[in-house]
Amino acid sequence: FDPKSSSRLPFSLRFFLITIIFLIFDVEIALILPMIMVMKYSNLMIWSITSLIFILILLAGLYHEWNQGMLNWST
Numbered sequence: 001f002d003p004k005s006s007s008r009l010p011f012s013l014r015f016f017l018i019t020i021i022f023l024i025f026d027v028e029i030a031l032i033l034p035m036i037m038v039m040k041y042s043n044l045m046i047w048s049i050t051s052l053i054f055i056l057i058l059l060a061g062l063y064h065e066w067n068q069g070m071l072n073w074s075t
Contacts (some may be wrong), residue, residue, distance in 0.1 A: 017070055028058055 039047050
């Protein structure tokens with residue numbers, strides 16, 4: 001078998017990082033949605049504190065990624 005082109009194409013590290021960031025935030029959205037359903041069955045104060053802490057952790061992670069320059073689309 002003689003391939004017509006090189007099988008070793010350069011892999012973009014930026015594409016890999018954007019994919020990882022997308023997967024992380026996709027999983028976090030999947031964790032937020034059940035919290036909305038549980039709201040009517042649980043104590044509102046505990047639910048509010050838990051949701052606030054979770055969202056603050058998400059925002060801290062987003063700030064860290066932005067501060068590290070991982071969200072810059074330009075080269």
